[in-house]
Each structure stands twice: as C-alpha cells, then as structure tokens.
Amino acid sequence: MPSERRLHPWSVVFTLGAQVRQLAVPILLALFAGSRSGNWGAWTLVILVPSALAAIVRYVAFRYEFGATELIIRSGLIFQNERHIPYARIQNLDAVQNALHRLLGVVDVRVDTGTAGGDEAHLRVITWSAYAEVRDRVLAARGGPEGTGAATPLVAGDTASVAAGGPDAASPPAAARADRGDVLLALTPSDLALHGLIENRAMVILSAALGGLWETGILEQSVERFIGGDAAIRDAIRDVVVGIVRDGVVPWDRLLLVASVVAGVLIVARLLSVAWAVVRLYGYQVRLVGADLRTEYGLLTRVSATIPLHRIQTLTVSRGLLHHAFGRASVRVETAGGQTPGERGASAREALAPILRVNELPRLIGRALPGLDVAAPDWQPPAPRAGRRAFVRRAVVATVPVATGVALAGWRAAWALPVVLAWAALAARVYVAHQRWARVEGGVLFRTGWIWSHETIARVTKIQAVEMLESPFDRRFAMARVRVDTAGAGQGSHHIDIPYLARPAAVALTDDLAAGAAATAFRW
Amino acid sequence: MSDPETTPPPAPVPALAAAPGEGPRPAAGDPITDGAWHRLDPRYVDVERIGRWIVTCVVSFGLFLHLLSTLFADEGRFAITAAADAAVLALLAWWSFQWPAIAYRRASYRLDDRGIEIRRGVIWRRAVVVPRSRVQHTDVAQGPVQRLYGLGTLIVHTAGTEHAKVELPGLSHALAMRIRDHLLPAGGDDAV
Numbered sequence: 001m002p003s004e005r006r007l008h009p010w011s012v013v014f015t016l017g018a019q020v021r022q023l024a025v026p027i028l029l030a031l032f033a034g035s036r037s038g039n040w041g042a043w044t045l046v047i048l049v050p051s052a053l054a055a056i057v058r059y060v061a062f063r064y065e066f067g068a069t070e071l072i073i074r075s076g077l078i079f080q081n082e083r084h085i086p087y088a089r090i091q092n093l094d095a096v097q098n099a100l101h102r103l104l105g106v107v108d109v110r111v112d113t114g115t116a117g118g119d120e121a122h123l124r125v126i127t128w129s130a131y132a133e134v135r136d137r138v139l140a141a142r143g144g145p146e147g148t149g150a151a152t153p154l155v156a157g158d159t160a161s162v163a164a165g166g167p168d169a170a171s172p173p174a175a176a177r178a179d180r181g182d183v184l185l186a187l188t189p190s191d192l193a194l195h196g197l198i199e200n201r202a203m204v205i206l207s208a209a210l211g212g213l214w215e216t217g218i219l220e221q222s223v224e225r226f227i228g229g230d231a232a233i234r235d236a237i238r239d240v241v242v243g244i245v246r247d248g249v250v251p252w253d254r255l256l257l258v259a260s261v262v263a264g265v266l267i268v269a270r271l272l273s274v275a276w277a278v279v280r281l282y283g284y285q286v287r288l289v290g291a292d293l294r295t296e297y298g299l300l301t302r303v304s305a306t307i308p309l310h311r312i313q314t315l316t317v318s319r320g321l322l323h324h325a326f327g328r329a330s331v332r333v334e335t336a337g338g339q340t341p342g343e344r345g346a347s348a349r350e351a352l353a354p355i356l357r358v359n360e361l362p363r364l365i366g367r368a369l370p371g372l373d374v375a376a377p378d379w380q381p382p383a384p385r386a387g388r389r390a391f392v393r394r395a396v397v398a399t400v401p402v403a404t405g406v407a408l409a410g411w412r413a414a415w416a417l418p419v420v421l422a423w424a425a426l427a428a429r430v431y432v433a434h435q436r437w438a439r440v441e442g443g444v445l446f447r448t449g450w451i452w453s454h455e456t457i458a459r460v461t462k463i464q465a466v467e468m469l470e471s472p473f474d475r476r477f478a479m480a481r482v483r484v485d486t487a488g489a490g491q492g493s494h495h496i497d498i499p500y501l502a503r504p505a506a507v508a509l510t511d512d513l514a515a516g517a518a519a520t521a522f523r524w
Numbered sequence: 525m526s527d528p529e530t531t532p533p534p535a536p537v538p539a540l541a542a543a544p545g546e547g548p549r550p551a552a553g554d555p556i557t558d559g560a561w562h563r564l565d566p567r568y569v570d571v572e573r574i575g576r577w578i579v580t581c582v583v584s585f586g587l588f589l590h591l592l593s594t595l596f597a598d599e600g601r602f603a604i605t606a607a608a609d610a611a612v613l614a615l616l617a618w619w620s621f622q623w624p625a626i627a628y629r630r631a632s633y634r635l636d637d638r639g640i641e642i643r644r645g646v647i648w649r650r651a652v653v654v655p656r657s658r659v660q661h662t663d664v665a666q667g668p669v670q671r672l673y674g675l676g677t678l679i680v681h682t683a684g685t686e687h688a689k690v691e692l693p694g695l696s697h698a699l700a701m702r703i704r705d706h707l708l709p710a711g712g713d714d715a716v
Contacts, residue, residue, distance in 0.1 A: 472647055518639050
C-alpha cells in the first residue's frame, strides 16, 4: 500500500495565488511606479517568476503520510524537512473551499496543533476524498465515538462520493448517525442579515479604505479636483458656522444635503454589511459530533472547522446595543490553537455563534462546556468601595483632555470639567454595578458591561496560572485584582481579569482556583 | 535593615532551612516542598547591584560627556546642567544600591506538592501561582555574574499566554536545579 500521499496538482495554482496575494502590495506598487516608467511588465515578471518556481517546487517536494500515531509531512527539495505531528496533539482541522476550489473539486486543509505560530501543516490543496481520509485518520487515531464517523461533506449532496473515501469508515448506519451529529445552532439568512446589520463590517472596511486613501494622498487629490481643495471645505464650514452664530441664519438646505449624504453612506454601509454577512456565513451551522464541534458556513467560500470540545479554553458571550434590542448575543470560544489574526481559519475558530437568540444560549453553552453548571451562578459583586476607585480612575483620565483644552483655549474650556466628571461618575457607577464574578463547580465566570456586555467562562482544568496583583491604590483600599491565564488567550479579548476585589476575597479566589487547577491534569 | 551584601553566602541547601519561614514546618520527606515562604538567596542582591552599577557607569559616562559639551558651548547653563546631572546620578546610585535590597525583601516563593507560588514587586505587587500539573517544561538559566556567585534563574514554562514563562531569579544554582527537578512534569517519578 503506497503510504505516501501528494497534494493535488492544482496546488501549484493555489500556492501561486496565495503568494501573489501576499505580494499584492509590492505588485501594485510596481504597477503604480512602472506605469510612469513604462516597464511594469518586467517588474511584475521579476516578482512572479520566482513565486511560480517556488510553487512548483513546493508541490513536487510535498508529501504526507499517515503513521501509526502521527501525521508525517515531508517538504522541501534542497532543504528537506520532515515533520511529525501526533494525532493526539492536533487541535483543529480546518477545511476551506472557495468558489474556485469547489469548481476544481479540491479543498484547502489546515492542521493546527496549538503552537503559537499558527498552523503546523497546510495541505494546500488536496482532493475532497483525501480530506475525508485525513479527517478519518485523525479522528480514528484519537479514539472515541467520533473516530468512526466519515468526514462530513462540505457541500450537501456530496455524501456518496465521500462515504467510500475513508478506509476506516464504519458501517453506513453508524457513519450516517455520527455524521449528522446534534445540531446546536443553525442560522437562517434572516439571522445572518441581522448579524450583518449589527456587525456593520462594511463600515469598518469603508473607514479603513478612507484611511488608506487619505494616507496615500489620493483622497486629497480627488477632493481638490471635485470641490476645490481643503480651503474650499474650510471656507464652506466657516461660512455655515459664522452664518449661524453671527447672523442667526441656518442654511437648512446645505445642512440637509450634508446630512442626507452622511445618512446615505451609513445606510449603504449597513446594507453592504448585511449582504456580506449573508454571503459569507450562509448556512451557518454548528453541530456536535461525538466530542467535536463542527462549524460549517459559506455561500461562495465554504468553510468547515472542527473544534474538539476539550480544546475549548474559554467561552465569551458578548452583547451590544442592537443585540439587546433584538434579544440576541454572540458567542466566541478561544481554543489553544494558534491565533493568527487576519486568517480565515483563525476567525472561523473564534466565533462559535456569530449571533443567536438569548434563549438558545444555555443549550449551546451546556454542550460546549459539558459538566459545567453555569445556569444560575452565585454572582459576586466587587468590593464595596470599588465604585469610588472606578470613578477616580475615570475622572483622572477625563481631566487630561479638559486640562489640555484649558492650556490651549484658556479658562473658557473649564466648563467641560463638570460634564466629564458627571460622565465619569455615571460610567463608574454603571461599570461597578455590572461587574460580577462567580465561582461554580469546575469553573469561574466574569462579567462586565451593561449595554456592551461580555461574560467569560473559564474551566478550572484550563487554567494555566493564577495571578494576584496589588497596585499602590489597591493596597490603600485593601483590594486586589485576580487574573487567570489560559492557553491561546487572544490579545485584547475579554478574559477573567477581575479588578477591585476585597483582598481576602482575592486571596481566597486565587488559592481556590490554583488548588482546583493543581488537582486536575491539563490535557492539550 | 539587614545588610545582605556583608552576610557570607550560605550553603545551598541549608539556606532553605535558614530562610525566614512563615508557614508550617517542613514536611517529612522532601524538604523543598515544605509549603513555607522562602526568601531568595541573599547574594542575589549583590548580583542585581553589579548589573545596575554597570548601567549606572554607562549612563554617567554619557552624563559626563553631556556636561563637557555644555561647558564648552554655553557657560551660563553649566551650573543648572551640573545640578540636573548630579540629581540623575544620585537617583541612579540609589536605584543601583538600595533598590535591589528593597526588592529582595519583597520577593519570596513557596513550594508545595501542588505547585509553586512566586511573590515579587515593590510598588506593584504580584503573586503568581503555577500549579505543578501545568508546568510544561523548566529551564535554569545562569548569566555571567550569576555564575560568579553560584546563582541561577528558574524559568517555568506553561501553556498559558501571559504567563507562558514565569521566572524566579536569585536562587542558588543547586537549589534552582532541585526545584526544577521537582517541578518537572511528573512522569511517574513520584506519586505525589
């Protein structure tokens, strides 16, 4: 039996495509610069030919093999590399199929073992049946009931071709049962439209695009061409302000025009976001198959991600203003897998449920974190004087811009001080009123925020280290902060990081969590 | 306040017993995992001071050049510059000589069967607990000055993010090695 396997020949095309995408900026610059000197073709060739050669070499040299307990990957023609990945260490198996992949019947597979550097092995690209084989082999080697399940087809109706693919496939009924699993979440297009409306991703892209245009000076040029330069805008604004302040004449027509343009842009951005969310996440489904969560979505680019349940480190429920209005929430999980921001695979792993009804939350959390009873936790408030500290902190921060204003514009600007202090008082009150933590059997919960709220759940078995911090202010108020460190904790995301605890409570919590973690074994 | 740099370096293992313990007495058996708070090796203060004095020397050389340049460029500001430089130097000297002793008094660690707890920090104080079951691997590192004094830094690696690497400097090298051996992932070496 030939044990070594190769990638699909189309790999060359996709590798080249990925390289070109990475080199897009230099290529565009070459085109931009070359369009003046006239030899842009030569510059593009200089970039493309080595890439094409590298892609061919990669395809020719790349081999993978299923060992008894590990996946063996050989790559490199001159500098040869052999990588052994134990099946038991494989965190996530992600498959991505964009429109071109689907046309050619191939799939882009990432094998991730949880090292910080991202995916350990990138099978770009293999045939659909080869992917089924990889998945079967990995799952079978890991054991458990899910081990016998055949790979799930990314495209519905493809089952027949896949079922024969896995050499370890169990008898058809068992395979079919394991295959479907238990649907935890299925989002309809209207759910996704709502998600797009809330997420408003187009606005982010629009802002980024405007920023880019501004940086490159293109925006300035076009403003100059159509309106007549910055000075014209400044004059127009000054005319309006002077008109209102001195003459009491409000130019309603002009204001209305500006307002309608702004509103138009905002509405178009929302509509684009809705369309983008529906296309990107079309048919979003989370299923529990054995001990794995399987996420699948996408209209053009079909993404399939597998998250083994025991890889989930923390789970965060977030809600915003519109979420409250529509009774929805979003759920993210952090896995120990490599967090490579900006990569599709990573974002697919992070969002477990982009949007779901609040009443569906308990079931999803219950399944994603089995054995953890978070239905009615005993929420604990921060220390009694936490509000005062939260206020002082905000007041100090808010006073800085006011002081700057006073320094620049004189004492006239001091009227802003009562306003920012009032805001600080309100914000501190709201913050402390909604900051809660809870210790449940086998886990710890932390919740912050009122309208924009986050609630994070961490299992004790996933705690790596517990830290208790005391700032000079903490010591003055006999308080402390407790932080829990887990694997794969992303930068800037919500974590168990509880400030303003009464010191005895903080000591007790630290000891409790550390003892709990010490009593359990960490399994990657 | 005690002056640690004049105390003779204690022998590696008795240092533990001699250290001021606030916790229970050492349990029978392994004396490392007594669950009591231990101070770092007093020689650590000297090691820290040497490192800081080197920094101070480099910086004061820069200050000296700066002073010379103002002497030749603008005589009117010489006195002010000299005073400012002297103040910086005094601060650096304090930071080099006094701070390690203060930091030493605020640093302690505790080992028991469950894991290791490290307390450090003078102004911002932090206590980090790493359960033994979460230790991925451990290192003992030794810089040139530490080697001169027979000290070492214990580095505990976890699978965490922020605390992927927890360091405990200022242990005698032999003790650091013993703690390292104790913290190594239990592969059936003992049934604790």
